[in-house]
Amino acid sequence: MRGTGLRTVGAAVLVVAVARAVRAQSTAPPAPLSPPSDTDILETLDERLRVESVTTRITSFDQFGHGYQAQGGPLLGPGSERATILEPQLEVVASQGDRLRHRLWVPVDFVTNASADAIDVVSNASRHVQAGSLDWASTYRLDAASDVTMSSGLHLEEPFRSWNAGMGMTRSFADGDTVLSGNLAEVLDWFDRFDIHGGRHGRTDRSSTTASVGVTQVVTPETVVNVNYGVTLQRGELGNTWNSVPLTDDQRGPEILPVERLRQAVVFRAAQFLPWNGALHLYYRFYADDWGLTAHSIEGELLQRLLPQLYVGALYRFHTQTGVDFFTTLANPNGSLRTADSDLAPLDSQTIGGKVVVDLPPARSVPALHFEFGYERYWRSNDLHTNVVTCATGYRF
């Protein structure tokens, strides 16, 4: 009995001792920790390429009309400008760390009756053309207020090669209320020289240099505006080389253009949020060049959100331009400059269109989705109209 009692007392003492030890441990102050590093707080920056969005868009242009530069008609009358163009586009936006952002853009054109202006009438060389471009732009954030963008691209087409490079910079002020931007871009085109009978005569080229500056301003919590001015200087062969001009001697002759063109434009844009969950966009552009062409373009677009994920839009645009000084539909064979290109004629054009846009928020393992469908009709006062159907799908990761 005595042995059993001692064992019971011993067990009780042991339990009490363990309980005290546990209590003592739980009430003891924690061991000092080393201060957290920046990496602990901000997490390690991932410098690998991370795709942010992928967008595809396919657009069809179905064009009807006639122009005096084209030969698909009476000898001295306007020829057909019928063309159909299918244009898929792909855009991939990716980030690399928190400062670098890339944009890859690949537009492709599948064209039937590609050179509707004239040459398909005299040569089948470009009746069906596939053309593609590859453009890459990288934007580096210098600091919280400044970005610099470098871009380059390549355009390939059967009789045509083109390279472009550009540089741009933006700087924001007043907590982002004001953003100033400047861009420089250079395009070099290198292409076959044709005559109006479809024969090839070596290669020719042109360059286009563009500089532009702009300012974007948040005016109110519902209003933002932008003003942009740009100048483009082009040098070299400025036509497509196969446009023809009806002549007074009952023949057709080649288009003759100056070898230099200075083009300037001022653009004003505004976006206004509307109280009924809509938005109004206004656009005005004034253009002038030293070929004597001046143009005014005005556009308005009304957008209305019907559901949190769905909005619709309606667009109207009016454009008017004077012709270039040397536009004619019947030229003197001995004249030094002449064109019958309907694009360079005095004309008015209008566009009316609408679109439906759906933006679905991300769900589990599914990125945010963007869908858009739109239709536009474009028509000109000098016998040309185009039906445009476009459809876009985007993924936002």
Add this chain to the structure above:
Amino acid sequence: MSSRPKAIGAGRRRGTMGRARGGWALGTRAVAVGLGLATLAGGAAGLAGCATVAQNRRGHLADPMMSLTGESLDAARHQKLYDTREGAAGGDGATAGGGCGCQ
């Protein structure tokens, strides 16, 4: 009936062919460039006087409907539609030239 067309377009043409042949005189170019810059500077100066809008009041501006230039691929196809059918491409940041030889 003659198939010879009547010349059109002369009514809205301005200036002389000599001007187009030689390009604008340097002074005229400078004035044109100056006008453009003055327009921009004036616009910037006017806008700079606007009151600052706090970050937490810009919710409406973040709506995709409020994007000034719209979705980039949509803007690109609009530019293509107009640049290849009107003689007024280039000048506003978008380059003229580059493809199809019709600008």
